[in-house]
Amino acid sequence: MPCCWPTASGWRRRRWPPGGGRRRTPERRPGSEASPSLVNSRHQKAWGRLRRARGSLLSGQPLSKAPGSVWGPGADAGPAATPQTPLSGAHPVIEAASLDSIELLAPLTADQRASLAKQCSWRHFHPQEQVIDRASDSRDVCFIVEGRVRVVNYSLSGREVTFDDVEAGGYLGELSAIDGEARSASIVALSEVMVAFMSPRLFQQVVTQNPTIAWGVMTRLASIVRSATGRIMDLSTLGANNRVHAELLRLAKPNLKGDNTAAISPIPIHSDIAARVSTTRETVARVLGDLSRDKLVIRQDNSLLVRDFARLEEMVEEVRGD
Template sequence: MSPDRSSLGLQHIMLLAGLSRERLDQLARRCLWQTLPAGKPLLLRSERKSDVFFLVSGRLRVTIYAANGRQVTFRDSLEGEHFGELAAIDGQSRSADVVTLTPSVVASLDRTAFLGLLRDEPVVAERVMRSLAALVRQLSERVIDLSTLGVQNRVHAELLRLAQAAGIEGNCARLEPAPTHAELANQISTNREQVTRELNALRREGLLAKEGRALVLTDAQRLVRMVEEVRGAPEPTPCR
């Protein structure tokens, strides 16, 4: 077994952090390991599979395709993350498609082994609960945004989310590689042309700049204020 298909690969999975080497060895032997090229479907919506997946390396996209072919993107998964726990917990079909964005190594753990892991390792069970709670909050916020905000404000909110995920330093954030206009449109349920129009407006206002393959947010605090004003929430502590 190669290093990235052993306990060494699982050491970087955040859900499993702190488990003993012996326990990780047991899990690695129980996992099914896959090496996938970019653009390869890993899971399909409505499949009755119930494995949990660990992203050892690479990048994946969680998305769905409507009957008319329109894509709606939920989130991207990065190295060290896990996914698929909903189907493992309730035994129901998958709720979304998952496709690789870059060449990826994925380890999957069957439902029986995953539920046993939750029973045997309370710290892992707690992390799963926290992850699901965060997912509910994220989806609730997204439903509110889609229901109450116009396209302009949804673009602002999505850029702020991406900036916070990338890390805000000195009131700036660097998104590299920059998300495409089509990707942003899929995230906020609109079309590419509307996203292009709003990004151009932000560039004219000096809030965005293009640097090579990166998109730079030049005034994060201003964007925070713009988003919070339309959401009607109290203004948070300024980013430091």
């Protein structure tokens, strides 16, 4: 076997043994160098992909330099814009609206609520957007002015655990505003949502100066503790089927009528019930099918009608042993 062979640029030594020895840099053939225009084109395409990816991650659209918009990290807002730290992506700052629909602030006068509204940061969120991330550093209190949100958490495997749904007029995030600790859960928008973010210092000032509001906060915290205690007991003592029964009982109880019926509206989604009671959608579907065959629940328009509330309550209490 020859030790070298001819190439376009001359004789090259063969590596011996094959595949061994020091690796030599291949000789570049004349005219094979990349032209400057080709390199620039590649760089421009790479930078374009990076810019599009950054815009998609922040807001789903390329970043805009419109005055008043919330900018992502490293963006040059220019002298006309006011940089702000977004809580979840880039959302336009909305002009101050009214806090009159917030039940907690009802004891205040209209002028006091208007003054607080001007000191809040207002933002709008679309369905399935994250309002607050559990890993965020914010400690603001969220007042849900319009829409509906869900308090959720996720396991390491990605399984969703649902804690509660909060309608317009409610509020969230008071735990972090009170003790300064990290968030205990995330908040996700279920519909078009308008949120007023109040700083921890302002919230503490409002609570300490208004005993009625302070009592309302304590009442809500007490209800959270009771609800958590009940869920812990259900998870410890009830099977998956019985936990679904208990969740249906909880959803139907606020709409209980004198004829022993209760309507759950809108019809709950199987995955939502499963996330609340730590089971699977298949289990929820099977339990609802059994209840339907027993004529205990029926579908009526856009609601689920519990035809015998007392019987459903008895089924749950028998297993609980109360």
